Amino acid sequence: MEGTLATLVAFPQAGILGDNEEYHRAAQAHRITLTKLSSSARWASEAPRLIERLDPATHSLSYLYVLQALKSVNSYPLDDLLIKLTTFFTSFDARQIRYAPKAFTKLLAQPRLQDLFPASVAVELITTALLQLDPTGSVLTSHHTDLVRFAYMTNSIEPVLPIIEKSIVFYPGMKGSISTRLLSDPDLPPSGFMTVENDFTKPLQIKDILEHDLLRGLCFIQRRSWQQAFDALERVVTFPSRDSTNASKIMVEAHRKWVLVGLLLNGRAPVLPPLTSIGPRKVYEVTGKPYYSLAQAFEKGPAESFKAEYEVLPQTFWDEEKNFNLLKLVIEHYQKWQILNLRHVYSKISLEQIRTRTQSGQTAAPLGSALEIEILVKGMIEEGILQGEVVHPENGGPAYLVFSAAADDLTEEEFSRRMVGTAQRIKALGPVVKATNERLGSNKDYLKWLAQQKRREQQGQGSQGGAGEDAVEDEDLMTGIVAG
Amino acid sequence: MAGPLLEFFTQMDNQGGIIVKDGPKFDLDLYIQNYRGRTKFDRLLLIGRSSVKLCVDALRAALAEAKRGRDTQRYRDVVEYLRIAAPNDPDAVYDQKWLDKQEIANHEETQRLLAELKGYKNNLIKESIRMGNEDLAKHYESIGDLNAASEYYSKMRPDVSTAKHLIDVGKHLVRVAVQRRDWNMIPAHVAKMTLGGQYPDEERNSQPFQKVATGIALLGQDKYYEAALAFLEADPSVSSKVYNEIASKNDVAVYGGLLALATMDRRELQAMVLENQNFRAFLEPEPHIRRAVTMFVNGRYAACIEILEGYRGDYLLDIYLQRHVSKIYARIRSKCVVQYLIPFSCVSLDTLEKAFGSPERPIEEELAGMIEEGVLEARIDGIESLVNTIKVDPRAQMQASALASAENYERQAIERLRRMALAAADLELVGTRKMGLHHQLGGDLAFGDQEILMG
Numbered sequence: 001m002e003g004t005l006a007t008l009v010a011f012p013q014a015g016i017l018g019d020n021e022e023y024h025r026a027a028q029a030h031r032i033t034l035t036k037l038s039s040s041a042r043w044a045s046e047a048p049r050l051i052e053r054l055d056p057a058t059h060s061l062s063y064l065y066v067l068q069a070l071k072s073v074n075s076y077p078l079d080d081l082l083i084k085l086t087t088f089f090t091s092f093d094a095r096q097i098r099y100a101p102k103a104f105t106k107l108l109a110q111p112r113l114q115d116l117f118p119a120s121v122a123v124e125l126i127t128t129a130l131l132q133l134d135p136t137g138s139v140l141t142s143h144h145t146d147l148v149r150f151a152y153m154t155n156s157i158e159p160v161l162p163i164i165e166k167s168i169v170f171y172p173g174m175k176g177s178i179s180t181r182l183l184s185d186p187d188l189p190p191s192g193f194m195t196v197e198n199d200f201t202k203p204l205q206i207k208d209i210l211e212h213d214l215l216r217g218l219c220f221i222q223r224r225s226w227q228q229a230f231d232a233l234e235r236v237v238t239f240p241s242r243d244s245t246n247a248s249k250i251m252v253e254a255h256r257k258w259v260l261v262g263l264l265l266n267g268r269a270p271v272l273p274p275l276t277s278i279g280p281r282k283v284y285e286v287t288g289k290p291y292y293s294l295a296q297a298f299e300k301g302p303a304e305s306f307k308a309e310y311e312v313l314p315q316t317f318w319d320e321e322k323n324f325n326l327l328k329l330v331i332e333h334y335q336k337w338q339i340l341n342l343r344h345v346y347s348k349i350s351l352e353q354i355r356t357r358t359q360s361g362q363t364a365a366p367l368g369s370a371l372e373i374e375i376l377v378k379g380m381i382e383e384g385i386l387q388g389e390v391v392h393p394e395n396g397g398p399a400y401l402v403f404s405a406a407a408d409d410l411t412e413e414e415f416s417r418r419m420v421g422t423a424q425r426i427k428a429l430g431p432v433v434k435a436t437n438e439r440l441g442s443n444k445d446y447l448k449w450l451a452q453q454k455r456r457e458q459q460g461q462g463s464q465g466g467a468g469e470d471a472v473e474d475e476d477l478m479t480g481i482v483a484g
Numbered sequence: 485m486a487g488p489l490l491e492f493f494t495q496m497d498n499q500g501g502i503i504v505k506d507g508p509k510f511d512l513d514l515y516i517q518n519y520r521g522r523t524k525f526d527r528l529l530l531i532g533r534s535s536v537k538l539c540v541d542a543l544r545a546a547l548a549e550a551k552r553g554r555d556t557q558r559y560r561d562v563v564e565y566l567r568i569a570a571p572n573d574p575d576a577v578y579d580q581k582w583l584d585k586q587e588i589a590n591h592e593e594t595q596r597l598l599a600e601l602k603g604y605k606n607n608l609i610k611e612s613i614r615m616g617n618e619d620l621a622k623h624y625e626s627i628g629d630l631n632a633a634s635e636y637y638s639k640m641r642p643d644v645s646t647a648k649h650l651i652d653v654g655k656h657l658v659r660v661a662v663q664r665r666d667w668n669m670i671p672a673h674v675a676k677m678t679l680g681g682q683y684p685d686e687e688r689n690s691q692p693f694q695k696v697a698t699g700i701a702l703l704g705q706d707k708y709y710e711a712a713l714a715f716l717e718a719d720p721s722v723s724s725k726v727y728n729e730i731a732s733k734n735d736v737a738v739y740g741g742l743l744a745l746a747t748m749d750r751r752e753l754q755a756m757v758l759e760n761q762n763f764r765a766f767l768e769p770e771p772h773i774r775r776a777v778t779m780f781v782n783g784r785y786a787a788c789i790e791i792l793e794g795y796r797g798d799y800l801l802d803i804y805l806q807r808h809v810s811k812i813y814a815r816i817r818s819k820c821v822v823q824y825l826i827p828f829s830c831v832s833l834d835t836l837e838k839a840f841g842s843p844e845r846p847i848e849e850e851l852a853g854m855i856e857e858g859v860l861e862a863r864i865d866g867i868e869s870l871v872n873t874i875k876v877d878p879r880a881q882m883q884a885s886a887l888a889s890a891e892n893y894e895r896q897a898i899e900r901l902r903r904m905a906l907a908a909a910d911l912e913l914v915g916t917r918k919m920g921l922h923h924q925l926g927g928d929l930a931f932g933d934q935e936i937l938m939g
Contacts, residue, residue, distance in 0.1 A: 169901040174908040206911050240903055241913035248913060275899065279913070345855045347863035347872055400867045415883045422890040429897055436901055439908070 004046060005053055007033060008062040012096070023184040027061070027099045034065045034100075044069050048076055051084060060092040064103050071107065082116060089129040097133065098183045098193045101200040108143060114150055123151045124159035134190035137166025138432050141194055141201030144168075145212045148219070157219045164216045165228065169432055171209065172201045175443060189435030210236050210250040217254065217261075221326065226265035233258040237284075238275045247280035252287045253321075255280075259291040260326045267337035269295030290317075298334060303359035306334060334361030336380055343388070343403040350400040351377070351390070370399065377401055489539060492569040496533050502806055506797045507537040516545065518732035520725070522625070522663060523803070525549045525558055531801050532565060538801075540570045547575050555628035556586050590627045597623055614643035618656075625660060634660045647683040650676075651690045658697045662730050670701035692718040693727040696736060700804050703739065708812065709747040715740030716756055720765030731804075737766040739805065741773035745788075746815040750781050750823070785820035786839040792816065818859050821851070825862065825873050833869040 011030035016022040037043055047069040056063045067088055070076050085107075097104050108129070114122045126147050131137060144163065151160035170191040181188050194200040213235040220229035236254035241247065262270030269292060272281060290313055297306040310318075310327060318324040338358040342349060351370040354377070359366055367373055380386035388403040440446045493503055512531070516524055528546035531538050543566045550559040560583075566576040601616035621636035637656040644650045654677035661669045674694045679687050695718040702711035715736055724733045731739070744757050757763060757777050767774040772791050779788035792813065799805045805812075821840055825831060837847045851871060854860040861874045906912060 167898045167902070169898060170905050171909040171911055173910065174905055175910075204911075206913060209906075209911060235902075238899075239913065240906055243913050275903075277913075341856075345852045345864055347865045348868070349864075349866040353866055403863075415887070418887055419890065422887070422894055426890070426894050426897065429894075429901070432901055433897075436904060440904075443908075 004037065004042075005050060007037070008050065008054060008066070009059055011059070011061060020182050020184045020186075024182040027096065027184060030061060031099050034062065038065050038069060044073050047073060056088045057091045057093060060088075061096040061100055063088055064092070064097065064100055064107065068103055068107055071111075078116075085113070085116070086125060089125045089132075092129075092132065094133050095184065095186065098188075098198075101193075101198050105143075105199065119150070119154035120156035120159050123147065123154070123156040127160055127163045131163060134194060136190060136428070136432065137163055138168060139170040139172075139190045139194045140168045140204065140209065140212065141172060142204060142208070143201065145204065145208050148212055148215045152215045152219055152222075155222070157222050160219065161223075164219055164232075168212075170435070172196045172204050174439065180442060189431055189438070191435050191439065206239075206248070207250065210239060210248060210254070213239075214250055214254050217257065221257070221261065226261055230258065230261045230265050230270070233261060234273065237280070238273055238277075239280070240275075241277035241279050243277075243279040245279050245282065247283035251280050252283060255284045255288055256291050256321060256323060257326060259288060259295055260323060260330055263295055263298050263330050264333050267333075267340065268299045294330075298330065298337070301338075301359075303334070303361065303364035306361060307364040331361040335359065335367075335376065336385065339377065339380065340386060343386075346403065348400055348402050350398050352398055354401065374399060488571050489536070489569055492539070492565070493536060495568065502534055502800055504535045504797045504800045505537075508535060508798045508801055509795065510798060512538055512541055512545065518724070518734065519728050521659075521729040522553070522555075523729055523731075525553070525555075525562075526663070527803050529558075529562060529565075530803050530806070532562075532569075534806070535797075535801055540566075540573065543569060544573070544575055551579070551582065554586060554590055554626045556583055556590070557628050559583065559586075593623055594620075594627075610643040610645065614640050614645075614649065617643070618652075621656065625656075630660050630664050634664070647679055647686045650679065651686055655690070655693060658693075659729055662697065662700060665704065667701045667704035670697055674698050674701075688719065689722055689726060692720075692722050692724075692736075693730075695719075696727045696731050699736075699739060699743075700730065703743065703804060703808060706808075706811075708743045708808075708815075712740060712743035712747055713756075716744065716760060716763050718762065718766065720762055733766060734769050735802070735804075737763075737768075737770040737773055738799065738802070740766065741770070741777055742792075742799070742805075742812050742816075745777060745780060745792075746812045746819070750783075753777055754781050780816075780820070780823075783823070785824050789817060789820055789840065817850075818854050821854065822860050825860070825871065829873055829875070831871045831873075833864075833871060836871065 011026055012023065013026065016026055047066050051063070051066045051070060054063045054066060067084055070081055070084065088107075108126065112122075113125060116122070117125065126143065130141075130143055130147070148160060148164060151157060172194075173196055174191070181192060183193055196203050213232050217229045217232035217236070220226075220232055223229075233254045236251055237258050239248075239251060259269060262268070272284065276284075290309075294306070294309045297309040310331065315324065318327050335358050339354060342354065342357065351373045355366050355370055355373045367376070374390055377386065377388075377390055381388060381390075386403075388401055390399055390401050392399045497503055516528060519527065525546055528542050528549060532540075532542035532546055535542065543562060546562045547559070547566060550562050560578075563576065563578055566573060570576055597616070597620040601613070601620055604612040604616040617636050617640045621633045621640070624630075624636060625633035634657065637653060637660060640649075640653045640656075644653060654673055657673040658670055658677075661667075661673060674697055677690060677694055681687070695714050699711045699714035699718075702708075702714060718736055718740075720733075740763060741757065744753060748756065758774075758781065772795060776788045776791040779785070779791065796809060796813065799809045817840065821836070824836075824839065833848055833851075836851070840850075841847055848864060848866075851860065851862070851864055855862055855864070861876065863872050863874060864870075865872060
């Protein structure tokens with residue numbers, strides 16, 4: 001057992017941490033050793049003792065294999081196993097785990113962590129683990145899709161937020177994603193190792209990706225983070241399509257919710273972004289009709305026509321489209337948006353005036369008393385959608401609402417804070433751009449196209465006005481770029 | 485209002501007509517003398533249908549006008565109106581004899597002219613064909629068949645041989661188009677009347693006709709600013725006979741002045757209306773328009789509105805202006821309010837009510853409407869009854885736009901990277917010919933109507 005332990009802690013040696021090539025060789029050798037060890041007869045019986053002697057942060061690779069064995073040993077106490085799993089997933093060294101994708105996947109999935117832990121703990125653990133592997137959160141894997149589906153189904157949304165708030169820009173199965181760099185290179189982008197080829201993920205279908213973003217949208221809807229929900233749904237709505245007549249059912253579903261969320265977010269119907277492909281665009285025009293006319297009435301009023309718009313369709317319609325609860329919120333927000341719009345006209349307005357000028361979305365009539373308005377307005381202020389305060393004058397006059405003017409202009413600090421924030425986020429895209437560039441750099445077709453561009457520039461023709469053959473090449477490779 | 489008259493105007497109201505209860509400031513006889521041709525009848529009929537005070541007089545005059553002409557349909561229409569509005573009037577009976585005679589005569593004349601034209605065509609004499617077409621078209625116009633008139637007028641075009649002919653064709657076509665309210669065609673016809681500077685006399689003579697017709701067409705299309713420019717350019721030295729088949733000199737002043745007031749700022753009004761020598765001549769018979777413009781330029785907005793309100797009834801009886809009066813007045817009003825507020829940062833609602841108040845609508849509502857439409861940059865303080873104007877802060881604007889473009893850049897960058905990756909992974913939607921994407925991808929996926937709990 002001491003001999004085994006010595007082997008286990010032999011990697012990584014302190015001396016090789018800085019040398020990528022050395023590290024790579026040692027890691028590969030160590031993995032082979034571990035595979036051999038794990039098939040030996042004593043392995044399972046020694047595992048409970050071995051695990052106590054290993055540090056998950058330094059000897060992550062060894063720890064992973066031992067833990068793997070413990071999971072299959074039935075006699076090991078469950079509570080201990082859970083503690084070990086938790087320590088491992090929160091502290092492992094991502095650089096080492098790059099070498100054991102299969103074992104890592106197995107540890108997550110067989111049996112599923114979701115079955116061992118309570119749902120919210122499992123979600124949190126997987127989220128932490130995935131983010132540790134890929135701090136940028138830019139690569140989508142089948143672990144992500146499974147995780148988000150599970151989190152939504154079990155309503156464990158809070159713990160999954162850190163991962164769904166990241167913007168995915170890489171997908172499994174990208175051509176040229178096999179990096180020429182070594183796995184041990186600390187600068188290796190996550191898209192370089194979290195690949196199908198490396199067994200970090202199963203190949204994903206279009207359906208999975210659409211569903212993933214739709215689910216992200218639904219999670220944000222649950223959280224009432226309308227902006228994030230809107231953005232996530234928009235990703236589904238604008239999903240690139242080469243089909244000029246049709247759209248996927250998931251896209252249609254997302255589009256309907258997108259319109260409703262847009263209403264909640266901005267008080268008006270959203271406009272399809274220019275990137276929307278032609279086929280889906282046509283489909284939305286038809287499938288989105290009841291939603292658009294509802295939005296129209298929401299925006300323009302009067303309240304009667306808004307009420308008529310949603311009442312003309314039976315509740316079963318909204319139920320079937322799974323939008324009834326969202327619709328209820330839209331109806332609830334109708335009056336709120338009317339009040340919000342008053343801030344463009346008034347700086348101060350009495351509650352009684354608000355009462356006569358706005359109508360409830362449910363009854364299409366003004367609320368019964370100024371007190372009800374006060375409750376509504378105070379609720380809005382608490383929710384943070386309205387900046388202002390309700391004032392009760394000391395002389396006993398009628399109460400009124402003051403819209404704060406400061407909401408529109410920013411202070412110098414606030415401005416610079418937001419500006420710096422954006423700049424940092426753009427800077428943070430640097431590695432992603434670099435990774436994309438690298439990926440393209442190893443793509444034969446792209447290089448051919450680039451060489452042609454260069455040649456043309458040298459001949460002084462500029463990059464425009466290519467001949468027919470180039471056009472074909474361009475189209476093949478740059479669809480995304482040209483469309484964007 | 486007496487019984488039959490009341491009934492008449494109830495009917496007019498139901499048909500969506502505009503009804504003017506006050507008596508106008510003009511004299512009907514003098515007014516109608518300014519015009520020539522078929523527009524006389526149209527104008528009289530409109531006044532008859534709209535003005536309570538002038539109803540019977542105007543209808544009677546229209547009836548006389550119709551009987552002088554050959555258009556039997558007009559006669560029938562006006563008698564019908566008169567019978568409702570004044571059943572006891574001696575004129576309110578069909579003159580069946582005249583009608584029959586006139587219809588036969590019209591028919592014969594049509595046949596005669598058609599035969600004549602056929603003869604000319606056989607002889608291949610261009611000038612005769614042109615004249616034959618013109619005669620026939622004029623006849624059609626006089627009996628009210630405007631489609632045929634338009635058709636035969638345009639058939640004159642291939643046979644024109646002098647500049648005057650060309651101008652004539654244009655005038656005929658424009659006149660018919662104005663009667664048909666075919667606003668889109670008028671600029672095209674007018675454009676064909678230009679001669680490229682080769683015949684300065686003819687061009688000068690037809691200039692006001694072209695400008696007036698263009699102005700009326702643009703007015704009809706709600707292009708107020710362009711219409712104002714057209715009227716302001718008209719040449720007053722040419723006799724109004726040239727264009728009084730569509731509008732009078734007074735009309736040019738009113739249309740031009742009102743539209744300019746509605747669309748131009750004070751500097752433009754000063755330069756293009758008050759200091760415009762040409763337009764001054766038009767303004768002479770309509771001094772109140774000039775006064776209103778002067779008031780506006782001098783910043784006496786309430787006085788300007790007061791003058792205009794005094795004439796609202798008159799303008800509602802104008803054949804082209806009627807439909808636009810309320811829109812034009814509303815624009816002038818809101819411009820006045822905006823201009824009035826410019827030098828102040830804060831004005832009390834009472835002051836505004838005194839300056840601009842109208843009995844129909846409290847000023848607060850009007851201001852709210854203007855702010856919502858974006859005409860006015862201000863906020864109403866409903867508690868202190870104040871209007872606070874908002875000074876545009878260029879710094880804040882710059883900051884907002886900088887933030888917006890930075891955020892947009894970030895979004896775009898991510899979106900492009902994502903699309904490139906999707907393209908590289910071959911994950912774009914591609915249709916299958918057999919069943920389409922709808923089924924292929926749809927499955928029985930449906931998420932998302934859990935009770936929305938958190939907040």
